[in-house]
Amino acid sequence: MxxxxxxxxxxxxxxxxxxxxxxxxxxxxxxxxxxxxxxxxxxEYMTGGQVEAETGLSSRQLRHLRSTRQIPYTKRGQTIRYKTSEVFAFMDAGRIPARDPIP
Structure with missing residues (x-):
């Protein structure tokens, strides 16, 4: 044993x-x-479908962000992957804080 x-x-x-x-x-x-x-x-890495599902982006929007180099990605042959931490950092960078409450 x-x-x-x-x-x-x-x-x-x-x-x-x-x-x-x-x-x-x-x-x-x-x-x-x-x-x-x-x-x-x-x-560590997400597929395009996972990024779309998590962020609400369409495949066309994701392709545009990729082609304009606004979102980092890794390509191996024809396979495209997105580093999970970079996807969420990209989303957090676009965050707009709430206003202070009116007294």
């Missing part, structure tokens, strides 16, 4: 997230949690 380490039984992405959580100080946990959740949902 072979004895496994506890982390060896957990799928790789989940165990990596667990190790990363162990390294992050509790004060920084809330700041890094959205990125950890995004990576666990999408992995």
């Amino acid at each position: 072979q004895i496994h380490e506890p982390l060896a039984l957990i799928p790789a992405p989940v165990s990596e997230i667990g190790l990363e959580l162990g390294r992050v100080a509790s004060a920084d946990l809330l700041a890094t949690m959205p990125e950890i959740i995004r990576r666990s949902r999408f992995g």
Whole structure:
């Protein structure tokens, strides 16, 4: 009978997230949690369909952003992928803050 380490039984992405959580100080946990959740949902890279579904962009809009170099992407042969952190950074860059409430 072979004895496994506890982390060896957990799928790789989940165990990596667990190790990363162990390294992050509790004060920084809330700041890094959205990125950890995004990576666990999408992995490091997203397909065009995933970007469209998550951002609400159409395939034509995404193609335009790509051709005008407004959104970073990686191309390998004919396969185009978008780095998850860069997609959400692109979306956050267009964020317009709310006005201060009127007293």
